[in-house]
Amino acid sequence: MTLTRRKLVASVAVGAAFMQAAPRLARAQAANTIRIGVLNDQSGLYSYIGGVNGVALARAAAEEFGNRGFNVEVLAADHQNKPDVGSNIARQWIDRDGVDMILDVPTSSVGLAVNQVCRERNKAYINVGSATSDLTGAQCAPTTCHWVYDTYMLAKSTGGATVRAGGDTWFFITADYAFGHALERDTSNFVRAAGGRILGGVRTPFPGTTDFSSFLLQAQASRAKVIGLANAGQDTTNCIKQAAEFGLTRRGVKLAALLMFVDDVHALGLQTAQGLVMTESFYWDLNDRTRAFTQRVRGRLTNNQPPNMVTAGNYSAVLHYLKAVADMGVAQAKASGVEVINRMKAMPTEDDAFGTGRIRPDGRRIIPSFLFEVKKPEESRGPWDYLKLLQTTPAEEAFRPLAEGGCPLVRS
Incomplete structure (x- = not known):
């Protein structure tokens, strides 16, 4: 084909117009896209609790919500259980990637x-996997x-039930970081309020502790009726396995696993875990709605396992967040994390995993515990x-x- 000067000029004009339009199109798409970043442990001792399954159910919620006039993208990253890594990823996501x-x-x-990063950047933050009640206490934020x-x-559910069953003397084995400290503190308050006594405790390095034998022997020497496990994940399962090996439960010592997931029971096996009590806000076989939800999403999860409290929580949180975005508009939701969290607080929560609930002014979502x-x-x-x-x-x-709670957002 002969390329005439007229055709060449026309081709150049079309190409230039496309190059000028492409950035505008990209900006328009970005302005109409909500980006959600799932930040969790994908390689360490908590990875089986959330990890890739938590990402999968966040994406399932986004797909189920559908396109209601805006797009949704879900990003994922591994914080390696390190605060500096987590906060750096959060900053990069917000500042560079438009999360x-x-x-x-x-x-x-x-x-x-x-x-703290989300408070500074005025971006919405829904914490599902952390346990510390300080997130709705002294460190509460209007973006969270x-x-x-x-x-x-x-502490109220598992700790309270253990005291009522006669476990009135306690020794704590506590993961030495914010979660363990908060769980020991809150459980100790319930034990003392019920007339029980704390006979001692030990704090174990986190992460990296796999041998709990010396800590269990200290607990045994205290003669406490209850060993409170203020830890989670593989730390909890290792404590339970090693306590069984030492025969502590056969000697009448009660183990109180203060944070335990159905995945932990699966890892331990019923022969070892039988009789332990645990508190959850979700169980896949709780009722018809949880069973239907599990049937719907189970194929997305590793080894076709059912969702747990955290992975179901990611699904639930994304659904409610997107409902708020749709209600207030994408532009306003992207502009202010405070405003989108306020809109979420103003709307009742409702989904098949947790049923109905609400969000208090301190950011605490209120649902039953089991x-x-x-x-x-x-x-x-x-x-x-x-x-x-x-x-x-x-x-x-x-x-x-x-x-x-001492949350500054709560007006007395």
Whole structure:
């Protein structure tokens, strides 16, 4: 084909017009795209609690929400359980990558660090994986919601039930960082309020502790009726396994696993875990809605396992956040994390994983908590049928009273 001067000029003009339009198109797409960053442990001792499954259910919620006039992108990163790594990723996501909301962030020291970054940058932050109740206490922020559980709820339910069952003397094995400290503090308050006594405790290095034998022997020497495990993940399962090897439970010592997930029961096996009590705000086999939700999302998860409290929480949090964005408009939601969190607080929460709930002024989402006992092997009907419900704490009673947290957002 002969390229005439007229055709060449026309081609150049079209190309120049496209090059001029492309940046405008990209800016328009970015302006109409909500970006969610799932920040969690994807390689360490908490990775099996959330990790890639937490990312998968955040994406499932975005897909289920659908395109309602704006696009949704879900990013993911591994904070390695290090506060400096987590806060650096959060800054880069917000400053460079245009992330509008940060989600999950287990490991309370990392969760608190990211809380500060989002407050400074005025970006929405929904913490699902961290437990420290300080997120809705002295360190609460107008940009933050705390979604599925915290140390106060765990202490009240599991700790309170253990004291009522006669466990009135305690020794704590505590992970030496913000989460462990908060869980020991909150549980100790409930033990003392019920007339119990704290006989001692030891703090274990985090992360990196795998041998808990010397700590368990100190607990045994204290003659406490209850060893409170103020830790989580592989630290908890290692403590339980090693306590069984020493025969502590056969000698009448009660183990109180203050934060335990159904995944931990799976890792331990019912023969070892039977009889332990644990508190959750979600269990896949709790009711018809949780079973239907599990059936819908299970194929997205590693080894076709059911969701746990944290992964279900990521799904739930993304749905409610996107409902708020749709209600207020993308431009306003992108402009102010404070405003989108305020809109979330003004709207009741509703989803198949957790049912109905609400968000208080301090950012605490209010939902029921459930005390479970791990089944005996002969009671289980099959894989992942591990828990039986002992009691339910109503939503308005499950978490620390609003006036007692010390959150500056709460007007007296």
